[in-house]
Amino acid sequence: MLPGFTYVRPLGSGGFADVFLYEQDMPRRVVAIKVLVSDAINPEVLRTFNGEADIMARLSAHPSIVTIYQASISADGRPFLAMEYCPDTMSARFKKAPLSVGEVLDAGVRIAAALETAHRSSLLHRDIKPSNILITSLGTPVLADFGIAAALTADGEEADVFAMSVPWSAAEVLAEKTTGTVASEIWSLGATLYTLLAGRSPFEVADRAKNNRDQLTARVAKAAYTPIGRHDVPDQLEEILARSMSKDPAKRPASMYAFAEDLRRIQYGLGMPPTALEVAAAEWAAATPINLADTVARGPVITTVNKDSRRARRAGQTAVRRDVDDSAAPKPTTSATKAGLIGAGVAVGAIAVVGGIAFAVLQVI
Numbered sequence: 001m002l003p004g005f006t007y008v009r010p011l012g013s014g015g016f017a018d019v020f021l022y023e024q025d026m027p028r029r030v031v032a033i034k035v036l037v038s039d040a041i042n043p044e045v046l047r048t049f050n051g052e053a054d055i056m057a058r059l060s061a062h063p064s065i066v067t068i069y070q071a072s073i074s075a076d077g078r079p080f081l082a083m084e085y086c087p088d089t090m091s092a093r094f095k096k097a098p099l100s101v102g103e104v105l106d107a108g109v110r111i112a113a114a115l116e117t118a119h120r121s122s123l124l125h126r127d128i129k130p131s132n133i134l135i136t137s138l139g140t141p142v143l144a145d146f147g148i149a150a151a152l153t154a155d156g157e158e159a160d161v162f163a164m165s166v167p168w169s170a171a172e173v174l175a176e177k178t179t180g181t182v183a184s185e186i187w188s189l190g191a192t193l194y195t196l197l198a199g200r201s202p203f204e205v206a207d208r209a210k211n212n213r214d215q216l217t218a219r220v221a222k223a224a225y226t227p228i229g230r231h232d233v234p235d236q237l238e239e240i241l242a243r244s245m246s247k248d249p250a251k252r253p254a255s256m257y258a259f260a261e262d263l264r265r266i267q268y269g270l271g272m273p274p275t276a277l278e279v280a281a282a283e284w285a286a287a288t289p290i291n292l293a294d295t296v297a298r299g300p301v302i303t304t305v306n307k308d309s310r311r312a313r314r315a316g317q318t319a320v321r322r323d324v325d326d327s328a329a330p331k332p333t334t335s336a337t338k339a340g341l342i343g344a345g346v347a348v349g350a351i352a353v354v355g356g357i358a359f360a361v362l363q364v365i
Contacts, residue, residue, distance in 0.1 A: 063140075065114045106275045126148050240263065
């Protein structure tokens with residue numbers, strides 16, 4: 001039971017959180033609610049959950065990062081995030097059919113701009129893949145799920161824990177040589193764009209029996225690029241994708257900004273209007289830098305509604321009168337291991353987050 005929200009239906013679940021569709025009472029709108037399952041709550045998961053909320057609030061002023069509306073505690077003591085509801089994902093789309101070159105180029109520029117903004121805020125996403133690019137109700141792609149994000153230090157990486165989704169992780173991450181860098185994020189975005197065009201991840205083969213984790217990891221380590229082979233994919237795009245997944249990080253584009261400019265040049269060459277390259281101004285990043293250590297160290301967000309208060313009881317009675325039945329929601333799953341959170345995050349299907357809490361000055365090129 002969440003005061004101010006009316007339950008609609010479940011959207012998805014994972015090892016640490018369930019996601020439901022709710023209708024917010026004021027202002028009236030549909031939202032996705034991501035709530036921790038009760039038996040998964042421990043200090044480590046709470047820190048991760050709090051960190052995701054703070055990061056999204058900081059970054060979601062960017063038009064290509066999903067919006068978070070609220071973070072609080074439910075009446076039964078479980079932390080939750082209220083987020084923008086997105087009805088589709090890039091992952092679901094490419095599984096139906098490979099995307100058009102124009103759609104992939106547009107998405108590539110938008111997501112590269114979002115990641116450039118995160119990098120300018122000294123933050124790495126670390127889980128770039130098709131399922132984390134959601135489609136808003138207006139049909140635009142947005143980046144989601146900063147649950148395993150990490151601070152970008154002066155030497156370019158965060159030496160904490162390894163986070164990887166094998167088909168889209170860089171060779172050096174799979175080899176555990178780094179927990180993440182700007183260069184490894186460029187690889188992941190390149191691999192994601194390849195997947196959207198090819199209908200498969202870059203190092204999969206036709207024989208599905210040869211695509212288990214170890215076999216994929218071995219092929220990623222060799223970094224032998226296989227052309228997509230579509231007649232409508234220009235050679236320049238194949239070249240840029242191959243360069244983004246070069247085994248040598250120094251041979252990849254120098255930044256997400258440079259990667260986006262490469263994609264915009266292809267749009268121009270194909271006679272397409274280049275997608276606006278929107279990144280945070282340097283003044284914004286300098287004025288309010290993300291302190292991930294502080295975010296992770298602080299305690300959980302505390303709701304302003306005491307679950308034993310008269311206000312909470314009145315909200316509960318109102319919810320009952322509206323015949324809100326949370327029993328229709330799926331039961332919480334058992335808690336997964338910490339490695340599961342690191343490796344996969346929370347699978348939530350078609351939802352998204354972009355919050356109107358922070359304000360950012362955007363440079364449109």
